[in-house]
Amino acid sequence: MHSAGPAPKTCWRRINSVSEKQKSRKIRYPKPEPTPFGSYCYALTCSWIEFILPRLLHNNDLHSMHFSLEVRVPFADTELLGAAARVHPLIAFRDEGAAFKGNRVKRWLRHCAKGLIPEEIRLRKKSPTPFPRYVSGIYKRELKAILRRGGEEFYEEFLDVPRLAALCDETLDENRTAFLFRCIAFYYWVKHHRITGFA
Known part of the structure; x- marks a missing residue:
């Protein structure tokens, strides 16, 4: 049997991250085999469950519902x-x-x-599959960098920049995380098309 070697550092970081979530949310993952390959598989499993699978489910839900299909019915x-x-x-x-x-x-x-x-x-409100939990921090960093750079007058006139800056320091739910994404996308749209105002 070929050895896969030690798990990549990124996987170990994700294992540590998942371990903390395990403690707080009591997630039960299969115990890894006491081998480098077993640890590597464990890291990949945790990575898929915590980071990749939610996005796949989210995309799957969007695409299927667009065509009025409910793919979860068989379950x-x-x-x-x-x-x-x-x-x-x-x-x-x-x-x-x-x-x-x-x-x-x-x-x-x-x-x-x-x-x-x-x-x-x-009576719980219907909601789509949530955004992956880790994207909130990524969006906050990106929006903070955008606000620091400045230079897009239309963007700064159109949006409440001080409120956006404050939002980047708050704990965000799914809706506000999605709002940050739209603000980032709007910035790059304004920048790419050199929007200066309404016609």
């Missing part, structure tokens, strides 16, 4: 699917009636689940 509970299949389309998709505020399919499910699950879960 759903068959009894739940059976119950949903018994709801006639004329009822599920009708527009009239205030009882369910439009009677959308998910509202029926929420209504029927009342008292069966905690209210915070039953």
